[in-house]
């Protein structure tokens with residue numbers, strides 16, 4: 001991980017950021033919010049897939065619409081590979097979902113290390129900054145306290161560094177593939193975010209222009225096609241599609257992506273620590289180095305203690321039958337039909 005420590009300069013930046021200017025051709029508002037019109041207008045329909053249930057429900061839903069409109073050739077599923085911090089098999093699952101849907105699949109990966117490597121690199125930078133500030137103010141730099149290095153709700157650099165940034169690079173490549181259109185390329189960037197997930201997500205628009213990512217060469221419209229969907233609607237769509245879903249849901253996880261999400265609920269991160277004790281120990285080691293908790297108000301050390309206590313009381317979690325998560329929502333009969341539609345190998349979550 002030492003190689004990652006050069007990711008950020010150690011000297012605090014003094015230059016003021018210039019306000020970002022958006023190209024005048026970029027519209028303020030989307031021309032339409034009608035699904036078929038959005039799809040028809042797009043040169044590329046980009047489906048962001050974490051491999052999780054919301055992304056896959058969105059993907060099968062949009063692919064069904066695109067197929068009806070004869071637009072499947074414009075669809076690309078992109079997965080931002082997070083390395084070993086995401087559940088094992090996630091990338092392969094996203095790829096398999098794309099294969100079954102008959103659309104192009106792309107994987108992107110951030111340069112410069114995974115979430116833990118970046119947390120360590122940020123710590124070095126933040127510590128240097130705190131020490132410099134202390135010196136400037138005539139205080140002892142040894143007593144300077146660095147800002148938290150782990151990402152959080154208010155400093156969610158993990159999403160921008162590990163997902164959004166690499167996906168924007170893919171968009172640049174896709175736009176180049178189109179050649180000269182005599183106008184800016186139109187990218188429909190589809191996200192599986194839902195209002196039901198959280199209050200901040202509920203405030204997001206269903207359709208909006210991504211002005212910061214748009215320029216004279218590309219206009220990007222962000223579309224959240226399942227923004228108003230409930231959990232039940234998501235599981236019904238998965239049952240209808242027959243696409244395989246990740247086994248982590250059967251074990252009891254409510255969300256996928258990083259096994260240990262800084263914004264995840266306690267039940268999820270404790271369960272993840274029971275299923276991936278070695279990865280939990282890696283987080284705990286980083287936590288010790290950077291001197292702040294992995295999660296606001298809940299350290300990885302505490303999470304591991306709770307996971308161990310549960311293992312002592314109940315034994316190691318037993319592998320649940322495939323379809324467990326779905327059956328809870330759509331019932332056993334519909335789940336049996338779904339399982340007949342999709343057959344896949346088991347994934348080793350303990351890796």
Ligand code: SF4
Nearest residue numbers: 158159257258261262
């Ligand atoms: S899953 Fe959580 S920790 Fe991982 S990138 Fe997303 S917000 Fe950050």
